[in-house]
Amino acid sequence: MNTDIFEGKWKQLKGQVKVRWGKLTDDxxxxxxxxxxxxxxxxxxxxxxxxEKAEEEIAEFNRKL
Incomplete structure (x- = not known):
């Protein structure tokens, strides 16, 4: 999933991001x-x-979507 789609579907993905990285706050x-x-x-x-590791984790998350 490219970054434009990631940004466009953010509201739908937010819950999945929260599950993957629970230390991130709603804010x-x-x-x-x-x-x-x-x-x-x-x-x-x-x-x-x-x-680099943070970007790699985001890229991996995108690939799994």
């Missing part, structure tokens, strides 16, 4: 609005991931 997800770079930053902050 985090509301602000993210499907922007993968912001989401990657929050994954780095909440889970202590590197930028």
């Amino acid at each position: 985090d997800l509301d602000v993210a609005e499907g922007h993968s770079q912001y989401l990657a930053g929050k994954l780095q902050e909440r889970y202590g991931l590197t930028k």
